[in-house]
Amino acid sequence: MAGYRPAVLVGRWGEEAQLQEERVRDFMRRRERGELLIQKIKSLQESLLQKTELSVCKDGCVHFGDTVLLLNPAPAEPGPGACGSLALAVPLEDSSAYSAAPLRAPCGVSAVQGVDPVGRNTFHVLSVDGTAVDEPIRFGQKFGLGTTGGFSAQMFYLASDHKSFLRFATKSHLQQVFLTEERSYLTCWKAAFWDPQLRLEHEGFPVPANSKIIITHCHTNRSLAVPRNFWTRSYFGKEYEVVCHTYLDSHKAEEDKNCWEIVTGDPSNRDGSMCDRPDPQPGGVRKELCEEA
Template identity: 50%
Template sequence: MAKNLYGPGVRMGNWNEDVYLEEERMRDFLAKRDEGQLLIQKNRRLKENLLRPMQLSVSEDGYIHYGDKVMLVNPDHPEVEADLFLGGDLSLCMTPDEIKAYLSDELEVPCGLSAAQTKIPVGRNTFTILCAAGEVIGQVVRYGQNFRLGIAGGFEGRMFYLSSDHRTLMKSSKRSWLQEVYLTDEDSYLNCWQAAFPDPQLRLEYEGFPIPANAKILINHCHTNRGLVAHRHLFLSTYFGKEVEVAAHTYLDSHRVEKPKNHWMLVTGNPRKNAPTVLDLPKPPAEGTRALEQVAETPGSSTTPGAHACSHPL
């Protein structure tokens, strides 16, 4: 009767070669781990840089200056053209390619952009107002004046510029197929932007006036004259989750006025320590509310309509 002569201790085939290959793989793994070259280590470093906490500039005079660190925020507004959209204040964010982000700890250019529901200044959403043509750091930025928007992404010694160019068959935004907005490290005229007053009837009057901080403005691309826009109804699956598309296109209503999707705010830091940005400050009461509060605080006063009316004797 035949017996099974093979057991766990029996080695068959090229067992010696397999042992050496396994030892070589282990030595290679340990060497990459010690040098920090494993994919999980690269991925962790990239995420730490992009999510590194940043400090926004505090505007002492209420205006934007060259060299200020700000967040670009699209204010909350209802999207009447779509049933499903992303609400809240959306900030412009650096969004690397999801597959490349898992393979390297460096940012490849051109790098994409998106808008996300985040109010905390981090490496991926903190921009620096840069000079475009001989301006001085600390000088006030004015309506109609060229400026550049740079972002470091939490990396040291690197700067990426917000850029755009005309749409082509090979180059356009992912969802809307409109003019693409991207980040590049090349310094050119494609990096230049201008701010405009939202009301077209007062736009010429405000030309040359300082740009106020934390106020609604239009950001237009100088080369193509297209406005920066956040498409709240066009979702993107990014490295950080579900966000929405950002492109360069000007949307006008029936009165030839730019729609709220083209409105942006240059958000500065909060001088107080309880909140990172000015958006988190409590809103002051309206003028009518303050007037009623002052009347209520007056001794013997009443807020009832007609309480102070004169009564005539019968």
Template identity: 40%
Template sequence: MSVRTYNPSVRVGNWNEDIQLEEDTLKEFLHKRESGQLLNQKRTKLEQTIFKKTDLSISRDGFVHFGDKVNIRCPAALDRTQYFAHIEPRSECNLAVVPQVNKILYSSKFEAPCNVTGSRDLTPNLRSTFVVKSKDGTKDGEPLRYGQVFYLSTLDDEGGNLFLQSDRVTLHKSPNKSRHQELSLVCEVSPKIEWKILHLKPKLRLEYEGIPVTANDKIIFNHVVTNQDLCVEQDICIRTSFGTREYEMSACTMLDSHRAEKEQNHWMFVMGVPGDEVCPVTSQSVGTASTSATS
């Protein structure tokens, strides 16, 4: 008498191991979801932290002051494609923080050390917003002047209160591609975090010494210890840890044939001014501006 040894209801092979693997996969997924380690959860948290929009300070008298929240922006390069067809003109960019993703996911703020890049995203956010801080004890609200030493830091609460630093090039410390002077964000106060503002035109720098720095106007961002200027490497792009392509940053003075800084050394303190959508012109703001200009 013949007996059927197999039918569709019979389990063959390593069926018990397959069930255990499916259960382990489900448990791992639930654990990651509870601890916020899923990829979409990490992306959402990054958007809520480093890409969180911020409000810049409003300059009612047209000057930059200590304690102001600003963007450090490098204007777009001139279009020279008619002379150099193979070179793409550099876009306008902001100085921005590149934090370590794993650290910021747990602490929700920047932790030293951090790198900086030139971000093409011009929207003010936690990455690109900095605070002008005094070294010599000047009170907040006083104007920053040409030649005056100051610190540039991230926001105190969410930004971790880190300071922009630069140091001389060594064999073990330099940008990966340009090999110029490195920029980073640190938490220690030292002479390496000291900066000053120079006038755009070299012939006028002595005359403008001690005059308040104008907001939204081109300036030179100079490192005091090494006498090198803040520079965007316009021909070098790097990929950040969260997927964007941005310009490499360094401290390097680029001079043209007239001994003047090239456009990659030109920067601006970007702030809100009366007349913007954030700060519309009113009779009170006009009166305040006229009073400060008179004084």
């Protein structure tokens, strides 16, 4: 025993040395291909979670070519488990940091509580009928919505299709909403005025930004909605399911689940949005009423 010192090689030292060398070579190969977990997380942050600058509308209307945030505002009468305003976004479970590709289409979409404009929750407003960029969108006019997150060289488009035995939303089993690589009649949407009693009068007028509207799928004539009672867990919290389904109350008017706002940028804050601006009249007091008083 006196002849054995720490420098003496005993046991299966040769196999262990070769195994260690193979681990180092495998690490170097994965680092060169960008397959390390830390590299994938960095790529995810540079695409999905990178800050995005929203378009600023000077005339108060939404235009073709704008970069916007699609917001489902908090219900007027929040119930138990209320989650506030939700923004349409690319679900992170479909773009996991553990996968080789950041995003593969077709994939679903979800609604998240974070309303800060980043790559995963901002969209480009696209023309589908040849209308020029910077022209305002009008009620009843078709338009498209494309991703801005830089997931790949190709843009992905918001789409929907009729429910079938093989194609439906995972949780609610309603008509699903998804992202696709091809532009077609499935990627066409249109806006309608929020108040059904004034809807016909506003047909053909420009769509106002940061105001309540209805977004309807042209092919199926069903409205974009967030039921809010179907959700899954992701890396950053709850991801609420987004579907195409028209929820009507007893007066045949759309419910808050179908309510959307096309949010634009804050002219006073380059990285902010109009939903972050403080209320100029706290308490909901209108300026006109104050002047009359």
